[in-house]
Amino acid sequence: MTSSTSLSYEVYSHTITLMDNLKRQCTCSKCNGKFVNIKTFRAHSKKIHNTHAEISDTHREQPEIVRESKELLKKTLILNQSLHEGTNRTVKDAIAEHLFIFSSNNGMSKTALSQYLYHEKCVLPQPNNLPSTYCEAVTIIQPYLMPIEKFKCCTNDCKIFPISSTILACPDCNESLVFSNNRNKKTFQYMPIVPRIVRWYGTRNLAKILYANKLNTTGRLSSYTDGNIFRQQMTDGVFKDQQQQNCVPLALFADGVNPNKNQTVQKSIWPLIITWITLPQEMRYILGPMMLAGIVPGYGRKEPKSLDPYINVLVDELLSNIECNLYDAYTDAPVNVKIALLQYLCDIPAFSKLLHCSGQAAIRACFFCKDTGVHSSSVNKVLHISNREFLPTDSPFRKDKTLFAKKTEEVAPKPQAYSREEEMEIRKEYDKKKNNNQKCKLQKETGFKGIHPLHRLPYFDRVHQMQPDGMHTLADVISNILDLITGKSDGPKVRQCEKDYNRFKETWPKRPSLSTTECERPSKQAKKSSVDTAVPEPTPKAPPLPAAPWLLTKQDVKLADNRAKSVKYPKGFDYTPADHFTRAWTLRTMHGKQQFVTKNIAAWCIRGLLAKPQEETLFNLFEVIKRLTQPSYTTEQLQGLIEDTSTAVVLLERDFPLTLQVSLST
Structure with a gap:
C-alpha cells in the first residue's frame, strides 16, 4: 500500500x-x-x-x-x-x-x-x-465513506494498473487496455479492509463486542475459534503475546457467480468477501459485518482467467498492516491491533483457481494428501478407489478381497500431506519449466500449478487454513445419489465400469442382438441426403439394462414420490410436498437437500425399495451426514465421527457403482 x-x-x-x-x-x-x-x-x-x-x-x-x-x-x-x-x-x-x-x-x-x-x-x-x-x-x-481504489485490468488478467496510470497495453501479452475512445476495457474496484476495521474499533457499541469471550473452554467445538488450529495461532502463531480483543483474524471467500440468472454467461464475476472470524456467530455471516473487498470482473461471457492480480492487492494491504495502531472507543485509548488472513472458505473449483491446485477431476485431486486417482476409460473420468487407506489398520474392510475395486487386501497407510517445503519446491519447479507440456506433466504428477500470491503471507499454511465448503460437497453427494438410484445417471457406461473391475456381474450390459427386428429410424439428415449417397443401415437398439440392486424400478420411484407428497412439512423447511424423486429441482436449495436427508424423510420414502445391503449402506451415510451437520461436537466425539465418515464412504464404494466416487471427490 x-x-x-x-x-x-x-x-x-x-x-x-x-x-x-x-x-x-x-x-x-x-x-x-x-x-x-x-x-x-x-x-x-x-x-x-x-x-x-x-x-x-x-x-x-x-x-x-x-x-x-x-x-x-x-x-x-x-x-x-x-x-x-x-x-x-x-x-x-x-x-x-x-x-x-x-x-x-x-x-x-x-x-x-x-x-x-x-x-x-x-x-x-x-x-x-x-x-x-x-x-x-x-x-x-x-468524507465518511470508505475509500475505493480503482484499477484498469488486462483482459487476459495478466496484470492490473492504477486507474491514473498512463500504460495503454499490457506488458505481458501486449493486449490493449482501452478501446479506441480511450475508455478502459476492464476495471476493478478494490475496497480496503483496514479502514473498515478502524471504523469498527472506533465505534463504541461495536468495539464492546470485541471484548466478549470468544474462546470456548467447555470442550465443545461449535466454531473455528474452538479448534486447535486457531488456538495455536493465538499461543504460538501470528497472534502470540497479543490480547484476544486486539486480534483480527480474517477469512476469505471467493467463488464464481452467474449474475442476473443469465444462462449464457457462466461465472462471469468473482466476489472477494472477507469475514471476521472472532465475531459472534450470529453476526459473522450477516451482510453488515461481512466485508466485500471487490468483485473480479470477467470479460464478455468469460470468467477471469486468473485471480492473482486481484489477490495481490489484498495481500499488499495485509502485509503493510499486519500491525497497526488504532483508536479503541471502548477503552478510549489507542491500541496495537494485529490483522491476519487465517482461513479460506471456497468450493473445490474456486480453490483450484485461488491456490493454483488441480481441479476435482484430476488424478491428484485431493488438496490435503498424496492420494492418487485412477482414470476409467469407460466413463472417461478419474475414480478414487483408495478409501480403505483412511480406515484404521485393524479394520476388517481392509482384508476384503472380493467386493472392492481392488481385489487385494489394503495394507497402504493413510496418505500423508506434502510438507510446506516440499510443496514450495514443486511450485518453484513448475514456474521454471520451459513450456506448457512440461508444466502440464508436473501438474498431473503433483497437483500443483506454480506459486500463488497468498504464499507471500508469512503465516500462510495451506493445509491447515483452507476449508472446502462442506455444504456444497454434501449437496452434491445427495444429488448424485438420488440421481443414481432413480436411474437418471445410470447407464451402459456405469455398468461397463463395473464390468472392468469385475463387480456386480448380474448388472453388466448385454450386447445388442443382430437379429433384433426393432431398429432405429434413419436420421433426418440421412433422409435429406442425395440419392447417390448411400443410406447407412439402421443399427439395432441396445437391449434394456438389467436390474441392479442400487436401482429403483419405475413403480418404486412412483411409490417414493407418493410418500414424499404425503409428508406434512413444518414451518422452517425449504420445500413443500412434491414428487422429489421424479423432479429433482423441487429440492431447490442446498439446505433443503440437507433437511431432506437429515430429517429422515429420504430414508422413509425409499425404505424397503432397494436391496438390503444397499439400503443399509445408504441409511448409514444419511446418519453420518446428519451428524456432520450438527451445530457443535464435543472433543471426544470428533475422532469417532472422522472414523465413521471414512467407513460410510468405504461402504458406498463397496455397495454402489464406482462412478459415484467421482462425485465424492468434489
Missing part, C-alpha cells in the same frame, strides 16, 4: 470521535493516550503535567491532512444542522433515510433518487437544508 493510503488510516482513527462531538482532538502521550480537546490542550498540560508540551498531533505535520480535517469538520457541521426550522430531524438523518431506501431497492436509479429528493425539498417548509440531488447528498457524506 502507498504511504498516503497508510496515512489515511490514521486520519480515520483520529476522526471517529470528531464525528460524534464535532471537536478537534489530539493525543496526550503522558495520559496513556487520552484524547484531549485541541483548544484546551495547553491548559490541560499546564494543569496536569505542569508543562507547556507541544501538541503531538501528526496532522500538524501534514498540510494536506489538515485541509482534509477542516473540510471534514465543515461537512460535519452541515450534516448536524436541522433540516428546517422547528424540527429535530437533521440533514444527516434525512440523507441516511434516503440512501438506505436507495441501497435496499436494487431497481432504484440515481435519477429516481434525485427526483425524490427534489420533490421532498419542495414540499418541506422553506428554506430547508435538504440536498436536492443524489450527487449533492453523496458529496456531503463523502
Whole structure:
C-alpha cells in the first residue's frame, strides 16, 4: 500500500470521535493516550503535567491532512444542522433515510433518487437544508465513506494498473487496455479492509463486542475459534503475546457467480468477501459485518482467467498492516491491533483457481494428501478407489478381497500431506519449466500449478487454513445419489465400469442382438441426403439394462414420490410436498437437500425399495451426514465421527457403482 493510503488510516482513527462531538482532538502521550480537546490542550498540560508540551498531533505535520480535517469538520457541521426550522430531524438523518431506501431497492436509479429528493425539498417548509440531488447528498457524506481504489485490468488478467496510470497495453501479452475512445476495457474496484476495521474499533457499541469471550473452554467445538488450529495461532502463531480483543483474524471467500440468472454467461464475476472470524456467530455471516473487498470482473461471457492480480492487492494491504495502531472507543485509548488472513472458505473449483491446485477431476485431486486417482476409460473420468487407506489398520474392510475395486487386501497407510517445503519446491519447479507440456506433466504428477500470491503471507499454511465448503460437497453427494438410484445417471457406461473391475456381474450390459427386428429410424439428415449417397443401415437398439440392486424400478420411484407428497412439512423447511424423486429441482436449495436427508424423510420414502445391503449402506451415510451437520461436537466425539465418515464412504464404494466416487471427490 502507498504511504498516503497508510496515512489515511490514521486520519480515520483520529476522526471517529470528531464525528460524534464535532471537536478537534489530539493525543496526550503522558495520559496513556487520552484524547484531549485541541483548544484546551495547553491548559490541560499546564494543569496536569505542569508543562507547556507541544501538541503531538501528526496532522500538524501534514498540510494536506489538515485541509482534509477542516473540510471534514465543515461537512460535519452541515450534516448536524436541522433540516428546517422547528424540527429535530437533521440533514444527516434525512440523507441516511434516503440512501438506505436507495441501497435496499436494487431497481432504484440515481435519477429516481434525485427526483425524490427534489420533490421532498419542495414540499418541506422553506428554506430547508435538504440536498436536492443524489450527487449533492453523496458529496456531503463523502468524507465518511470508505475509500475505493480503482484499477484498469488486462483482459487476459495478466496484470492490473492504477486507474491514473498512463500504460495503454499490457506488458505481458501486449493486449490493449482501452478501446479506441480511450475508455478502459476492464476495471476493478478494490475496497480496503483496514479502514473498515478502524471504523469498527472506533465505534463504541461495536468495539464492546470485541471484548466478549470468544474462546470456548467447555470442550465443545461449535466454531473455528474452538479448534486447535486457531488456538495455536493465538499461543504460538501470528497472534502470540497479543490480547484476544486486539486480534483480527480474517477469512476469505471467493467463488464464481452467474449474475442476473443469465444462462449464457457462466461465472462471469468473482466476489472477494472477507469475514471476521472472532465475531459472534450470529453476526459473522450477516451482510453488515461481512466485508466485500471487490468483485473480479470477467470479460464478455468469460470468467477471469486468473485471480492473482486481484489477490495481490489484498495481500499488499495485509502485509503493510499486519500491525497497526488504532483508536479503541471502548477503552478510549489507542491500541496495537494485529490483522491476519487465517482461513479460506471456497468450493473445490474456486480453490483450484485461488491456490493454483488441480481441479476435482484430476488424478491428484485431493488438496490435503498424496492420494492418487485412477482414470476409467469407460466413463472417461478419474475414480478414487483408495478409501480403505483412511480406515484404521485393524479394520476388517481392509482384508476384503472380493467386493472392492481392488481385489487385494489394503495394507497402504493413510496418505500423508506434502510438507510446506516440499510443496514450495514443486511450485518453484513448475514456474521454471520451459513450456506448457512440461508444466502440464508436473501438474498431473503433483497437483500443483506454480506459486500463488497468498504464499507471500508469512503465516500462510495451506493445509491447515483452507476449508472446502462442506455444504456444497454434501449437496452434491445427495444429488448424485438420488440421481443414481432413480436411474437418471445410470447407464451402459456405469455398468461397463463395473464390468472392468469385475463387480456386480448380474448388472453388466448385454450386447445388442443382430437379429433384433426393432431398429432405429434413419436420421433426418440421412433422409435429406442425395440419392447417390448411400443410406447407412439402421443399427439395432441396445437391449434394456438389467436390474441392479442400487436401482429403483419405475413403480418404486412412483411409490417414493407418493410418500414424499404425503409428508406434512413444518414451518422452517425449504420445500413443500412434491414428487422429489421424479423432479429433482423441487429440492431447490442446498439446505433443503440437507433437511431432506437429515430429517429422515429420504430414508422413509425409499425404505424397503432397494436391496438390503444397499439400503443399509445408504441409511448409514444419511446418519453420518446428519451428524456432520450438527451445530457443535464435543472433543471426544470428533475422532469417532472422522472414523465413521471414512467407513460410510468405504461402504458406498463397496455397495454402489464406482462412478459415484467421482462425485465424492468434489
